[in-house]
Amino acid sequence: MALPPDASWRPSRFTAWGKPREPCCARKNASTGARRHADAAWRTFPHREHAGVERLQRSPWPTWPVSPGRLTPRGAQGAALLGRQDRSYFNKTGVLSPQVCPTPGAVVALASSAPRAIDTAKAWVDAAFPGCGIAVAHPHSDREDALFHPLSNPKADFDGHAAWLEAMRALPQGGMAGLKARHSAEIRLLAAVLGCSLPDCDLAGELASVLEKPHDRPNLTGVFEIGTTASQNLLLEYLEGMSMSEVGWGRASERTIERLLAFHPIEFRYSNRLASVARIAGGPLATLMANTLSSTGANGTITLLAGHDTNIADVASLLALHWKIPSYPRDEVPPASALGFELWADAEGHRFVRAFFRSPTMRGLRNLDATPPRRRYLDIPGCGRAGHVRSCTAEHFLELVRQAVDRP
Known part of the structure; x- marks a missing residue:
């Protein structure tokens, strides 16, 4: 009613x-x-840092009007x-x-x-x-x-090991290898946008794991961390109004960015969406x-x-x-x-x-x-x-x- x-x-x-x-x-x-x-x-x-991605990309990132993590005028x-x-x-x-x-x-x-x-x-x-x-x-x-x-907060009563165990139980059949296989299409697409190709660059071969932290939430490493960071930066380039020749070095359309953003909810699943x-x-x-x-x-x-x-x-x-x-x-x-x-x-x-x-x-x-x-x-x-x-x-x-x- x-x-x-x-x-x-x-x-x-x-x-x-x-x-x-x-x-x-x-x-x-x-x-x-x-x-x-x-x-x-x-x-x-905020403009985001490129940590972990520079060694895989083949071209420099665009120039931003502010330092990483700050709000741009736009x-x-x-x-x-x-x-x-x-x-x-x-x-x-x-x-x-x-x-x-x-x-x-x-x-x-x-x-x-x-x-x-x-x-x-x-x-x-x-x-x-x-x-x-x-x-x-x-x-x-x-x-x-x-x-x-x-x-x-240093006084936070948080058991990082228990959170890590919960994240590990949430992995699909086959563990981390199974997760990579499930998202192999996104990994190949990301490699294409980054200009990462064999034999010099092997994004699909990047190791990945769930990193345990004693008093903090776990986080994904390797190709999934790279995917989250890269896709978020591509999104910010697009939202900043940069020329499409600059967004993803001219290799990322809006639809491409949408597909690559799948890495972000994956990060949330194993770092945030844990009871x-x-x-x-x-x-x-x-x-x-x-x-x-x-x-x-x-x-x-x-x-x-x-x-x-x-x-x-x-x-x-x-x-x-x-x-x-x-x-x-x-x-x-x-x-x-x-x-x-x-x-x-x-x-x-x-x-x-x-x-x-x-x-x-x-x-x-x-x-x-x-x-x-x-x-x-x-x-x-x-x-x-x-x-x-x-x-x-x-x-x-x-x-x-x-x-x-x-x-x-």
Whole structure:
């Protein structure tokens, strides 16, 4: 049953926008036909390092206007465009009044300690709420950041060996060799783009493994690490608006990039989408988002959490969320994307939570297209279906998050 068209909502928080991932949250006071956007996560736009790829590529990478890991001027333009588009969405759904600054405290903006995340959040806030003087709060270092970087905290109680064992159990039949065989087509395509060919370069022969870390999440090495790094850089070249003769040295079309981006969700599968990792790494963000949606949460109508793609992947793993956006592989976290939660209330005051993933298409972001980004409502396993507004009550969602975080 659909709610009234004048329903209002608030974004709460999460991750996505550009290269880093920024979370975004919102919440609304329960009122007649009200809807609030509770949690959404951003990914920002940093230029990425080429570690591990240089020895295989045959030509130099293009020149960037900023150092690796920083937000480019064009990335800031993309964040600002999304800020204006999201503000239009808030206005149309009745969350905010058009052409009026929100009341003090109605918008809360938090970012991780990474400069790109802070800059992305500022670009979004300044475009969404021009002249309103909304500040972006952030810690000064990863070690002070228990929200976006909980595994950087030396006090984090994390068993890296248990996470590694879980990752090893998740490998397909044949182990790492089986995983390489399953993705042999992507490996051959990557070699062609890099100009890596026998006898001088053997990408398919690169060793690969799941690297164990004592107090951190495991990560894939070898050809899969190379594939993730290379494909993300190719994507950023394309989104930066570089000439197609520069993108992948003229050997990478949009379709080629989409196929190579399959390496990124593979990385997430063995580093982020592990129960033992998600509970520790995604728990703080998920708890904040759930509390924001509850009656005892933060008072902000909109809460922007600007973090990283890993933040989105961690929360998605914790709650078993999945998505597919046109021009990207399943479960990819593109620049400028967001994972979010909306809180709805009907005329009787009953409250419901909906999860969504929103992202511009690859071409739309490259062209800074004014077309609104794609938005997909998601199933919340154990709570609600994407197409049924009333299937996941706020109380059930809060309990679901608590159980996921407390699960041994």
